[in-house]
Amino acid sequence: MAQMTMIQAITDALRTELKNDENVLVFGEDVGVNGGVFRATEGLQKEFGEERVFDTPLAESGIGGLAVGLALEGFRPVPEIQFFGFVFEVMDSVSGQLARMRYRSGGVYSAPVTIRSPFGGGVHTPELHADSLEGLMAQQPGLKVVIPSSPYDAKGLLISAIRDNDPVIFLEHMKLYRSFREDVPEEEYIIPLGKAAVKREGSDLSIITYGAMVHESLKAAEALEKEGHSVEVIDLRTIQPLDIETIIASVEKTGRAIVVQEAQKQAGIAANVVAEINERAILSLEAPVLRVAAPDTVFPFSQAETVWLPNYKDIIETAKKVLEF
Amino acid sequence: MSAKKTAQLNPQQILESIENQIDMIQVLNEEGKIVNEEAMPKMADEELQELMTRMVYTRVLDQRSISLNRQGRLGFYAPTAGQEASQIASHYALEKEDWILPGYRDVPQIVWHGLPLWKAFLFSRGHFVGNQAPEGVNVLSPQIIIGAQYVQNAGVALGLKKRGKKAVAVTYTGDGGSSQGDFYEGINFAGAFNAPAIFIVQNNQFAISTPREKQTAAKTIAQKGIAAGIPFVLVDGMDPLAVYTVVKEARERAINGGGPTLIETMCYRYGPHTMAGDDPTRYRTSDLDTEWEKKDPLVRFRKYLEEKGLWNEEKETEVIERAKEEIKDAIKKADETPKQKVTDLMANMYDEMPANLQEQYEIYTAKESK
Numbered sequence: 001m002a003q004m005t006m007i008q009a010i011t012d013a014l015r016t017e018l019k020n021d022e023n024v025l026v027f028g029e030d031v032g033v034n035g036g037v038f039r040a041t042e043g044l045q046k047e048f049g050e051e052r053v054f055d056t057p058l059a060e061s062g063i064g065g066l067a068v069g070l071a072l073e074g075f076r077p078v079p080e081i082q083f084f085g086f087v088f089e090v091m092d093s094v095s096g097q098l099a100r101m102r103y104r105s106g107g108v109y110s111a112p113v114t115i116r117s118p119f120g121g122g123v124h125t126p127e128l129h130a131d132s133l134e135g136l137m138a139q140q141p142g143l144k145v146v147i148p149s150s151p152y153d154a155k156g157l158l159i160s161a162i163r164d165n166d167p168v169i170f171l172e173h174m175k176l177y178r179s180f181r182e183d184v185p186e187e188e189y190i191i192p193l194g195k196a197a198v199k200r201e202g203s204d205l206s207i208i209t210y211g212a213m214v215h216e217s218l219k220a221a222e223a224l225e226k227e228g229h230s231v232e233v234i235d236l237r238t239i240q241p242l243d244i245e246t247i248i249a250s251v252e253k254t255g256r257a258i259v260v261q262e263a264q265k266q267a268g269i270a271a272n273v274v275a276e277i278n279e280r281a282i283l284s285l286e287a288p289v290l291r292v293a294a295p296d297t298v299f300p301f302s303q304a305e306t307v308w309l310p311n312y313k314d315i316i317e318t319a320k321k322v323l324e325f
Numbered sequence: 326m327s328a329k330k331t332a333q334l335n336p337q338q339i340l341e342s343i344e345n346q347i348d349m350i351q352v353l354n355e356e357g358k359i360v361n362e363e364a365m366p367k368m369a370d371e372e373l374q375e376l377m378t379r380m381v382y383t384r385v386l387d388q389r390s391i392s393l394n395r396q397g398r399l400g401f402y403a404p405t406a407g408q409e410a411s412q413i414a415s416h417y418a419l420e421k422e423d424w425i426l427p428g429y430r431d432v433p434q435i436v437w438h439g440l441p442l443w444k445a446f447l448f449s450r451g452h453f454v455g456n457q458a459p460e461g462v463n464v465l466s467p468q469i470i471i472g473a474q475y476v477q478n479a480g481v482a483l484g485l486k487k488r489g490k491k492a493v494a495v496t497y498t499g500d501g502g503s504s505q506g507d508f509y510e511g512i513n514f515a516g517a518f519n520a521p522a523i524f525i526v527q528n529n530q531f532a533i534s535t536p537r538e539k540q541t542a543a544k545t546i547a548q549k550g551i552a553a554g555i556p557f558v559l560v561d562g563m564d565p566l567a568v569y570t571v572v573k574e575a576r577e578r579a580i581n582g583g584g585p586t587l588i589e590t591m592c593y594r595y596g597p598h599t600m601a602g603d604d605p606t607r608y609r610t611s612d613l614d615t616e617w618e619k620k621d622p623l624v625r626f627r628k629y630l631e632e633k634g635l636w637n638e639e640k641e642t643e644v645i646e647r648a649k650e651e652i653k654d655a656i657k658k659a660d661e662t663p664k665q666k667v668t669d670l671m672a673n674m675y676d677e678m679p680a681n682l683q684e685q686y687e688i689y690t691a692k693e694s695k
Contacts (some may be wrong), residue, residue, distance in 0.1 A: 025487075051487060057517050062476050062510035069480015072424070073488060092507075096470050097477070102465060106457035107673045112587070142674060165676035192678055241679035 004184040007177040009151035010040050010116070013158035014078065014097055016188045018048045020055035021076060024162060026053045028080030038118060038177055041278040051293030060086050064093020067113045068101065077113045084171060085120035085128030085299075087136075098167040113168075114161045120173035120212055121309045124302040130174065130312060131264035131299040132211075137169045138240040138272070143195055144168045151182050153233040153237060156191030172309055173212045196292060197244035197319060202232035205323055206250040207318070208273055210236040213292075213310065217260050220315035239269045247273065248259060248280050255286040256322045260315055265293040287325030292318045335403035337349035343551070349591060352566040357628025359566075367674065371443075371480035374635055376417050376482075376565055380642050382411040383433045384623060386442075387596070394600040396654065400450040404596030407563075408623035410592040411527045412497075413437065414565035418572035419495060424463040424481045424494040426474040430594075434497070435464040442651060449496045450663055453673065455543045462535040462645055470538070471502045473523060475511030475682040476534040480607040482515055491580045495523040501532025508533050512553040512587055521579035523572065524587045527562060529594045530617075534608035550587035562590025566629075567598035666693050 003062075017024045026041055032055040035042035035248065040233055043237035045053040056063050067077040081087055087094065094115065101111040112301045121130045137145045146161055147153035154172070161168040169296055189270055198216060209215045214235045224227050236243065257277060259270040270291045277289050292310050300308040354360045357535055368376070387406045393399040402612065406414060408430070416425070416434040424443050425431075426439050439455045439462035447455030457467035468474040478496035485492050502508055503526050515522040526546045530537050543549060550557025556578070568590055575586035597603035605614075630636035667689045671682055678686060 057513055059506075059510045059513070061507055062479065062514045065476020065478075065507065065511060066480040066514060068479040068483070068484060069494070070484045071489075072477075072481050074485025075484055075487070092470055092473055093476065097473055102675065103453075103670065103673045104456055106453040108457045109465075110676065144679075201661075241681050244680060254646070 001183045002186055003181040005153045005178045005181050006148070006151045006154045006172070007038055007040055009155040009184045010028045010158055010172065011044070011255075011301065012184065012186070013162070014041065014044060014154045015047065016159055017078070017162040018052060020188070022050070023074060024078060025070060025075050026078045026080070027056050027066070029056060029058050029082045031055060032082050033153065038174070040054065040080070040116070040172075060089035061093060061095065064090035064098070067115070068093060068097050068111060068303050070245055071101070071111045071113055072109060076162060078083050079113065079115055081115055081117040083125070083129040084117040084188050085131045086134055087133060088223045089115065094137070094143070094167075094169070095140045099140050102166065103142060110164045110165055111167045114158070114164070114170050115167070116158075116170045116172065118172045118174045118177070120175050121299065121305050122175040122212070123176070124305060127301070128236055132268060133183055133263070134171055134239055135202070135263055135267040136268055138269050141169065143240060144238065144308045145171070145192060146238050147171045147173065147211045148213055148237060149173070149176065149186050149235050153183055153191055153197070156189050156235060157193065159188060160190045160193050163190070168193070171211070175212050178266070179193075191237070194243055195243045196237055196246040197235045198232065198246065199231040202230040202254065204230045204234045204256065205319055206234060206254045207315065208234045208236065208247055208250075208257060210239055211262060211271070213260045216312040219312040220319060221313065222289040223316055224319055229319070230313055233321065237271070242269070242273065242276065244276055244280070244291060247276065251281045252284045255284055256325075257285075257289045258315070258322055259289065259291040260310065262310060263293060266290060266295060266296045283311055287322045290318050290322055335519045337443040344548065346560055347545050347548055349560040349561055350567050350571060352570060353564045353625055353629055354624055357625045357632060359629070361567075364481070364567065364570050366566055366573060368569070370633075370635055371628060374640075376414060377570070377630055377636055379413045379417065379437060380565065380623055381641060381644045381647045383409050383413055385645050386433065386652060389649065389652045391600065392595065393656065397445060397670045401429070402449050402600045403598065404594060404600070405430060405433055407595040407617065407621070408527055408529060409564040410568050410626075411562040411592040414568040415495075415525055415588075415590070416568050418576060420492065421461075422463065422490065422492040423576075424485070424492070426465050426478045426481065426494065426659065427503065428471070428474060428497050429467040429469055430499070431497045432467060435467070438462060438464050440464055442655035443662075446655055446659040447662060450659065452662065454631045454662055454665070454671065472498060472505030472511070474498065475502070475505070476507045476514065477516065478522050478524065479511050479514035479520055481643035482520035483518045486518070486520050493521045493523055493576050493579045495525065497525045497527060498539055499532060500502045500526065500528040500530065500537045500546060501535065502526065503549060504540045509549070509553065512555055512585065514551065515585035516553040516555040517583070519584040522585040523575050523579065524585065525572075526589045527592055528585070528589050529592050531594075531598075533598045533603060533609060536608070547587060547589035555587055557587040557589070559589045559591065562592030563617075563622045563625070565622055565626050575665050578649065589630060652676070668693060
């Protein structure tokens with residue numbers, strides 16, 4: 001067992017799969033000698049050579065096309081989009097091509113591609129670096145969308161994503177890269193895609209969340225506990241497909257739920273979670289399911305981030321509305 | 326790059342001097358005469374005959390496809406007449422192990438590469454079986470997004486290089502497609518990775534209705550290869566021998582580590598953009614049509630082969646009849662293919678069906694069994 005940050009756990013997962021499968025290729029902008037702008041690919045080119053880990057020209061659509069083409073030749077590409085705000089440059093490759101490869105070819109071809117990319121607010125980036133665009137991805141049939149909230153999960157989920165035979169969007173919250181360390185086994189292990197984690201058990205309210213908001217939610221849950229409320233926190237980990245079973249089991253137990261996301265209210269996955277609860281467990285509910293989300297503006301300029309991003313206080317406020325309904 | 330002390334600040338002149346060096350390669354002129362012995366490809370008589378056979382066949386396929394479309398027996402169709410040299414001679418220079426990433430007008434190339442004709446008809450009708458390439462037939466289904474295949478071609482080519490295969494990845498787009506960012510990203514990536522790729526721009530003069538001169542200030546599309554640092558060729562796209570020879574050369578160079586090539590074929594589509602309501606009389610004059618029909622690839626190649634005693638009316642009729650017969654059989658086979666079900670399509674979304682889809686799959690299975 002080693003103490004790792006999330007970025008170290010990600011590097012470790014990449015190393016594991018580069019070792020396990022010679023078809024795994026890691027590429028993108030500055031991922032070679034430089035080891036990536038966040039050092040996610042630190043040392044990998046040196047260890048595995050330029051054939052396996054390589055820099056590309058600076059063009060996201062080109063990177064996406066390269067992934068599609070390499071997949072056709074039987075490789076398992078793991079491209080990096082340097083910041084997820086740049087995904088608009090590669091949207092056709094993602095939604096128009098990768099997501100449809102298996103369907104379009106009637107199952108003859110597939111696209112076992114894992115696109116890794118940093119995103120997430122709170123680190124004061126320039127525009128179009130930090131946006132929560134996971135909802136756009138989750139609305140594209142054919143993709144899977146994974147967002148880890150901890151080093152341990154990041155390693156196990158990334159290994160699963162790379163081994164998955166379909167395209168996976170693997171989103172890494174920048175604020176979590178180095179915010180804490182935890183025990184991460186040095187040997188390989190997997191966390192299956194599509195399985196949520198109950199981070200904290202409770203009986204009065206379910207908080208369903210993912211990404212950096214898992215930590216704000218846990219903080220809120222602790223504060224609420226002190227006031228006598230028993231709060232369950234579910235980390236979705238994979239937002240497409242959703243682990244509906246875990247969500248519904250929790251809501252049936254607690255009878256009350258809120259969904260927390262960093263994305264704007266009109267974006268993200270929260271609306272979808274609420275709809276699933278309504279369809280499947282409305283008679284178990286004691287109160288409406290409410291959402292905590294950012295306001296429906298574009299991602300703010302960096303000095304406004306702290307007031308714009310949802311935090312544990314917002315979560316407590318909304319939780320109380322539901323608890324006291 | 327070292328500075329030249331005497332360099333003159335005359336960018337316009339530099340551009341013109343480069344553009345003036347670009348000549349269009351022609352081997353066989355409109356009268357069916359060889360005008361460029363040096364560029365004449367080494368082809369056996371049987372190969373010349375086979376190339377003509379495929380071009381005649383493809384012309385018949387186009388005529389029949391148009392008429393089937395009008396009868397409502399085909400779906401989406403982009404006519405190919407006029408582009409046979411560009412499409413069929415370029416394909417004839419390839420080998421079985423090569424990959425083809427076609428645009429939506431490039432159905433003939435993937436058929437000649439091994440996609441059964443009945444499947445091509447199913448593609449046109451919008452049936453997934455039409456997109457299922459048989460094992461060992463390295464083709465993608467025709468790309469609908471203009472230019473998307475260009476970036477993918479760089480990827481396939483890089484894959485071939487990494488696998489150490491002696492094969493190339495070939496993609497097609499049109500003059501309009503050369504304006505897309507993906508066009509440049511594709512040729513640039515292939516250049517940067519020195520990947521065995523061939524990028525063909527079939528410049529048929531109009532992107533739906535927009536004329537070539539509105540696409541770019543560049544005098545030729547071929548010269549865009551300079552920006553990516555890759556070799557480029559401008560070729561008479563109505564001349565099958567010229568097209569064959571430049572593609573063959575590009576392929577040889579690519580499989581021997583020489584990297585990608587950009588090829589612009591100057592050609593013309595006689596018909597509408599697609600059969601979905603395009604009316605070329607809105608943007609083209611009949612004079613222009615006539616001017617290009619004089620350059621027809623079949624006419625000039627026929628003259629050449631007849632002169633050599635390699636072709637005659639009897640042979641031509643034989644090919645036409647065979648084509649008609651095979652097209653009829655292929656339509657019959659397409660008709661016999663079971664209708665696609667929603668559950669078939671659901672099954673092709675993921676390797677393992679996720680829970681949300683599984684739930685819907687069961688609902689549709691029940692619906693479909695009623």
